[in-house]
Amino acid sequence: xxxxxxxxxxxxxxxxxxxxxxxxxxxxxxxxxxxxxxxxxxxxxxxxxxxxxxxxxxxxxxxxxxxxxxxxxxxxxxxxxxxxxxxxxxxxxxxxxxxxxxxxxxxxxxxxxxxxxxxxxxxxxxxxxxxxxxxxxxxxxxxxxxxxxxxxxxxxxxxxxxxxxxxxxxxxxxxxxxxxxxxxxxxxxxxxxxxxxxxxxxxxxxxxxxxxxxxxxxxxxxxxxxxxxxxxxxxxxxxxxxxxxxxxxxxxxxxxxxxxxxxxxxxxxxxxxxxxxxxxxxxxxxxxxxxxxxxxxxxxxxxxxxxxxxxxxxxxxxxxxxxxxxxxxxxxxxxxxxxxxxxxxxxxxxxxxxxxxxxxxxxxxxxxxxxxxxxxxxxxxxxxxxxxxxxxxxxxxxxxxxxxxxxxxxxxxxxxxxxxxxxxxxxxxxxxxxxxxxxxxxxxxxxxxxxxxxxxxxxxxxxxxxxxxxxxxxxxxxxxxxxxxxxxxxxxxxxxxxxxxxxxxxxxxxxxxxxxxxxxxxxxxxxxxxxxxxxxxxxxxxxxxxxxxxxxxxxxxxxxxxxxxxxxxxxxxxxxxxxxxxxxxxxxxxxxxxxxxxxxxxxxxxxxxxxxxxxxxxxxxxxxxxxxxxxxxxxxxxxxxxxxxxxxxxxxxxxxxxxxxxxxxxxxxxxxxxxxxxxxxxxxxxxxxxxxxxxxxxxxxxxxxxxxxxxxxxxxxxxxxxxxxxxxxx
Amino acid sequence: xxxxxxxxxxxxxxxxxxxxxxxxxxxxxxxxxxxxxxxxxxxxxxxxxxxxxxxxxxxxxxxxxxxxxxxxxxxxxxxxxxxxxxxxxxxxxxxxxxxxxxxxxxxxxxxxxxxxxxxxxxxxxxxxxxxxxxxxxxxxxxxxxxxxxxxxxxxx
Numbered sequence: 001x002x003x004x005x006x007x008x009x010x011x012x013x014x015x016x017x018x019x020x021x022x023x024x025x026x027x028x029x030x031x032x033x034x035x036x037x038x039x040x041x042x043x044x045x046x047x048x049x050x051x052x053x054x055x056x057x058x059x060x061x062x063x064x065x066x067x068x069x070x071x072x073x074x075x076x077x078x079x080x081x082x083x084x085x086x087x088x089x090x091x092x093x094x095x096x097x098x099x100x101x102x103x104x105x106x107x108x109x110x111x112x113x114x115x116x117x118x119x120x121x122x123x124x125x126x127x128x129x130x131x132x133x134x135x136x137x138x139x140x141x142x143x144x145x146x147x148x149x150x151x152x153x154x155x156x157x158x159x160x161x162x163x164x165x166x167x168x169x170x171x172x173x174x175x176x177x178x179x180x181x182x183x184x185x186x187x188x189x190x191x192x193x194x195x196x197x198x199x200x201x202x203x204x205x206x207x208x209x210x211x212x213x214x215x216x217x218x219x220x221x222x223x224x225x226x227x228x229x230x231x232x233x234x235x236x237x238x239x240x241x242x243x244x245x246x247x248x249x250x251x252x253x254x255x256x257x258x259x260x261x262x263x264x265x266x267x268x269x270x271x272x273x274x275x276x277x278x279x280x281x282x283x284x285x286x287x288x289x290x291x292x293x294x295x296x297x298x299x300x301x302x303x304x305x306x307x308x309x310x311x312x313x314x315x316x317x318x319x320x321x322x323x324x325x326x327x328x329x330x331x332x333x334x335x336x337x338x339x340x341x342x343x344x345x346x347x348x349x350x351x352x353x354x355x356x357x358x359x360x361x362x363x364x365x366x367x368x369x370x371x372x373x374x375x376x377x378x379x380x381x382x383x384x385x386x387x388x389x390x391x392x393x394x395x396x397x398x399x400x401x402x403x404x405x406x407x408x409x410x411x412x413x414x415x416x417x418x419x420x421x422x423x424x425x426x427x428x429x430x431x432x433x434x435x436x437x438x439x440x441x442x443x444x445x446x447x448x449x450x451x452x453x454x455x456x457x458x459x460x461x462x463x464x465x466x467x468x469x470x471x472x473x474x475x476x477x478x479x480x481x482x483x484x485x486x487x488x489x490x491x492x493x494x495x496x497x498x499x500x501x502x503x504x505x506x507x508x509x510x511x512x513x514x515x516x517x518x519x520x521x522x523x524x525x526x527x528x529x530x531x532x533x534x535x536x537x538x539x540x541x542x543x544x545x546x547x548x549x550x551x552x553x554x555x556x557x558x559x560x561x562x563x564x565x566x567x568x569x570x571x572x573x574x575x576x577x578x579x580x581x582x583x584x585x586x587x588x589x590x591x592x593x594x595x596x597x598x599x600x601x602x603x604x605x606x607x608x609x610x611x612x613x614x615x616x617x618x619x620x621x622x623x624x625x626x627x628x629x630x631x632x633x634x635x636x637x638x639x640x641x642x643x644x645x646x647x648x649x650x651x652x653x654x655x656x657x658x659x660x661x662x663x664x665x666x667x668x669x670x671x672x673x674x675x676x677x678x679x680x681x682x683x684x685x686x687x688x689x690x691x692x693x694x695x696x697x698x699x700x701x702x703x704x705x706x707x708x709x710x711x712x713x714x715x716x717x718x719x720x721x722x723x724x725x726x727x728x729x730x
Numbered sequence: 731x732x733x734x735x736x737x738x739x740x741x742x743x744x745x746x747x748x749x750x751x752x753x754x755x756x757x758x759x760x761x762x763x764x765x766x767x768x769x770x771x772x773x774x775x776x777x778x779x780x781x782x783x784x785x786x787x788x789x790x791x792x793x794x795x796x797x798x799x800x801x802x803x804x805x806x807x808x809x810x811x812x813x814x815x816x817x818x819x820x821x822x823x824x825x826x827x828x829x830x831x832x833x834x835x836x837x838x839x840x841x842x843x844x845x846x847x848x849x850x851x852x853x854x855x856x857x858x859x860x861x862x863x864x865x866x867x868x869x870x871x872x873x874x875x876x877x878x879x880x881x882x883x884x885x886x
Contacts, residue, residue: 068828068864230824237829238820239813240764240804244830247763255758280747298758299767300750374768374776374830374863423766423830424863457769634824638869642827645865668773668861677855679867681882 033100034061038093044206046161048100049153050079052202056185058085061095063103063149064140065393066233067373067422067429069697070635071145073231077224077631078150082158082217085198086185087224092232095138097397097417103137103149138398141427141525143598143695146631151693159214161205168204169196219629219690226688228634233421245392245420246378250450253380254283257302257454258439259309260291260463263661265316265520268292276305285309286446291435293443299454306456318520318661323469326658327365330471330492330517339513341496346509351486352477360548361475362541365722366533368656369467369526370671375423376460377436380452381444383408388415390440393422399431407441426646427525433465461671462663466656467526468493469519472537482549484560485509489537492516494523497530502596503538504567505560520661527646528698531597535702536709536723539593543710544719553710554580554592566626567594569687570601574624577685578605585609588619591710593703600627600694604644604703608711614730616712618648618680621704626687627694633686640700641682647704649674653724733797737762738806748794752786753777755793756803764804764833768861775860778834779803785841804833807840816840819873827864834860839874848878 034048038061042054051059060076072092080090095101162182169187170177173194181188185198219226236242261267271292273285281301286293292311296302352359379392381404388408394400401417408415422429431437440453455463470493479485486509491497496514503510526532546556554575561568571594575581584590587609594603607619621644630636653672657664665671684700709720716729733744737760744755751770756762756779765788768776772787779788780802808814816839819825826832835858842849842857849857854874862870875881 068826070827230821233829234821234824234826235810237826237832238817238836239808239810240762240833242829243763244766246767247757249758249761249763298746298750298754300747300754303770372863374766374774374828374861376767422828424828426863454767457771457774638824638827638866641868642865645867646863649865667769667771669771673861673863674865674867675861676858676867676870679865679871682868 030100030102033098037096037098037100044202046164046206047157047210049095049157050083050161052161052198054199054202056086056089056197056199058083058090058185058198060090060092060154061101062092063095063101063138064145065094065395065397065419065422067140067393067395067425069145069639070231070233070632072233073229074146074631074635075150075154076232077227077229078146079154079158081222081224082155083162084182084184084223085158087229089185094419097138097401097419099398101138102398103139103153137396139396139430140425141395141430143600143697143699147599147693147695150631155216156214159216160210160212163211163214164205164208165198165201167208168201171204172196172201225629225631226633229632231635242421244375244423245380246375246423246454248380248391248420248452250380250382253450253452254295254297254447255299255302255452255454256293256295256443257299257306257456258291258293258459259306259311260435260459261313261316262462262663263313263315263318263520264463264522265318266290266314267316269312269314271309271311275308275310279305279308284447286443288439288442291439293439293453295443295447295451303456315661316520321520321661322659323367323657326469326517326519327471330515333492333515333517334471334473334490339490340516341498341514342511343498344511346486348486348488348509348511351509352475352488357477359475359477360545361473362544362721364472364474364537364540366470366536367723368469368521368658369532369650369654370461370464370656370665371424371426371428371526372461372671372673373422373424373426373428376457377434377455378452379436379440380450381440382450383444386410386414388441388444389418390416390444391418391420392436392440393420393425393429394431394434394437395425395429396431400434400437403431403437404441407438408445426527427529428465430525433522433524435463457667461665461667464656464663465522465524467529467532468495468521468523470533472533474537474541476541476545478545478549482551484545487511489513490515491534491537493533494518495530497534500530500597501534501538504594504596505542505557506562507560527643528597528701531595531698531702532647532650532705535593535595535597536705539595539703539706540709540721543591543706543713552581557592557594566601566689566691567596570594570603570624570626573685573687574603574605574622577624577683578607578622580605587715589711589714589716591707591712591714593707593710595699595702597699597702598695599692600625600696600699602640602699602703604707606704606707606711608708609715610729615727616652616708616725616729618678618708620680621648621682621707622685623682623700624685624687625696625700626689626691627696627699628689628691629693630686630688630696636686636696637684639696640684643698643700644682644704645674645679647701648708651705651708651723651725652678653726655724733793735796735798736800738802744793746793748792750793752779752788752791752793752796752801756788762803762805766830766833768831768834773861774831775834775838776831778837778860780837780841783841783844785838804836807836814840815877816843816873819877823869823873823876825866825869825873827866831860831862835862835870839870842874843878848880849874850880851882
């Protein structure tokens with residue numbers, strides 16, 4: 001997800017001109033509160049994010065939640081590297097959902113417009129501190145943990161704390177700082193043989209003001225960055241002890257489930273409670289504005305009770321909406337020719353309409369997509385003595401807490417949110433559209449016991465916050481040499497995707513025109529966000545143009561990429577690894593695609609054909625990624641493998657469709673997720689460089705769908721322009 | 731009503747209605763939360779457990795039907811001191827991402843290996859039908875092969 005345009009608006013914060021700023025390190029109120037929240041006797045806090053105990057235990061507080069991406073471990077690697085810490089004593093904890101743990105570093109990445117202004121040169125930390133602590137910002141998304149929090153936060157804290165420890169050691173030993181060496185959580189003075197442990201120095205070091213711009217290591221001096229260190233979270237995830245939000249329980253807890261208006265935007269008109277109350281174990285039926293909640297002794301009676309109800313919901317005026325009507329409306333918006341946003345280089349329209357120009361045109365369509373995290377929404381709330389406590393998982397604990405306060409009517413300081421690990425998220429769990437936050441706040445206020453709400457899978461599928469359905473019309477003209485002379489993209493969807501989609505090719509005239517289309521569905525982030533549909537548009541169309549030009553798709557792309565650039569290096573590497581150009585068996589095709597997203601360049605080659613039943617069979621995927629530095633190569637490989645296969649899953653069969661304003665799908669049988677038998681081998685290769693570090697949770701995904709469609713074109717001669725592929729080639 | 735079973739080697743009496751899915755009896759009455767709720771219709775396998783050694787999807791098994799039977803959950807597959815070979819391999823291969831489906835994946839894999847100690851890829855494909863949204867499938871296959879001492883692409 002790209003945060004800076006939308007998330008900050010959702011947060012409602014006015015960023016600039018807010019007056020007095022506190023410095024990051026010098027934000028004494030926040031640091032003092034962080035210390036109070038996390039440290040006990042014998043423990044010292046550094047900038048809030050690092051705690052060193054007298055026994056040498058080192059705790060790193062992560063402002064990012066864990067929903068599978070592995071960044072807790074990688075963030076600790078980055079901090080420990082700069083700290084010269086003993087890895088065996090490192091652990092990671094989730095930072096509390098408190099303003100003191102607003103993620104300053106994240107703000108720094110996502111407000112480039114501020115950071116880039118000369119007048120702001122000496123202000124950023126102050127601005128970012130204000131932003132992070134007051135927006136407040138504790139987001140996990142945008143493939144940002146490593147490139148923002150790790151780079152601007154963890155490494156800086158580690159390096160600054162190390163300098164403070166060295167200062168403290170110099171004082172204690174009475175020797176010059178320059179003669180001290182830090183390693184393995186010890187500081188050694190070689191001449192005298194004196195050694196002090198970090199645990200012995202932490203208290204004195206923590207009394208110092210940290211250096212705000214410490215020198216960071218160069219890559220040749222990394223000790224933990226770049227190492228395939230085992231993730232901290234995995235042992236508990238293989239023996240059943242990991243506690244997800246859905247697993248939390250309190251004594252006397254009740255369990256509830258929800259049925260919300262099937263047409264998004266509709267409200268609850270009436271419901272007869274009696275059929276649910278007649279179910280053994282059901283204790284209460286609660287009517288919310290747009291949903292009905294059944295509270296029972298356990299999930300099973302709650303579900304039976306909910307299914308016994310026949311609530312009447314309005315459709316909010318959206319009852320006429322369907323997938324077909326959305327595509328039609330989007331096409332009409334483009335036909336009307338009044339884009340809401342328009343970005344150009346050169347004069348594409350002139351080239352395309354020049355006498356004798358032969359424009360090549362294609363229309364692509366992609367459906368709503370559901371994140372389908374394996375853990376359905378679940379949150380536990382307990383309201384007692386004027387306080388509300390809630391346990392669960394979201395992609396922004398601080399904002400979750402604020403929303404809980406808003407919906408419960410309690411002041412924020414009477415609300416505690418305990419962030420827990422999540423069974424996946426993929427963009428579904430951003431607080432503004434995580435409906436269960438409002439539901440648990442309202443329900444907990446009306447139940448005399450602790451209560452856990454669990455959504456059914458059907459509710460999860462039908463009440464989603466989807467990747468938007470989008471329609472793109474692309475056109476281009478080739479010059480006499482078969483090079484692209486002009487390229488124009490017209491697309492209709494809610495969000496302007498310009499800032500999220502990098503067009504890597506050198507084309508003299510380009511136009512990208514966005515037509516804002518608003519449906520009754522939430523415009524949500526979905527893993528890789530706008531790079532999924534625009535990656536599909538651009539890379540499918542590149543293939544079509546190569547075909548028109550009579551050129552090999554790989555060579556055609558090469559010809560449009562700057563020589564010596566990172567994109568070309570990634571493309572060449574994936575072609576080489578996949579043995580591009582080698583003969584293939586009959587019925588098998590090879591497709592290539594290149595997409596940059598979240599600061600990372602990724603290319604895939606996919607070999608695929610058709611099964612006897614005419615559905616696609618993916619034989620193998622090669623992925624090459626340049627994200628600058630891979631902090632943990634083993635986990636980085638997993639993120640890319642997972643991203644590739646999730647991308648294939650969407651291309652093969654996933655679609656949320658709408659009929660009469662409501663979602664048609666119910667559960668996994670009609671929203672099919674790729675399974676192991678259809679998962680090809682995914683060969684992953686990273687190009688390491690000194691380029692700025694890029695994101696990794698998302699960029700592996702976008703090239704998958706176009707590379708597959710391009711492979712199937714080579715195999716069958718049929719061009720896929722609408723996703724999912726499903727049975728189009730059968 | 732009281733339903734007597736054995737769970738992870740210990741005698742257990744469930745005091746729930748016998749139409750209650752085994753999943754919810756395990757999770758809510760015994761607080762064995764390693765077995766996960768994913769869909770409730772036996773489509774995803776997150777709730778997989780063993781009943782008398784056979785893998786079942788516990789969301790769709792009424793607890794009344796397991797009276798007198800022996801149930802094994804992820805908590806009983808191994809212990810931290812003596813993990814099942816698959817659990818060790820899952821760590822060595824760094825299989826889990828979000829981890830939510832992995833209890834079910836491990837129970838399915840354990841059942842597979844108990845029947846086919848040296849499974850082919852085709853046997854793995856047929857047995858491992860649990861959904862993993864993080865798509866950890868490449869490593870699941872590797873880890874199973876590692877435990878079985880077989881290799882990907884090998885023929886039985």
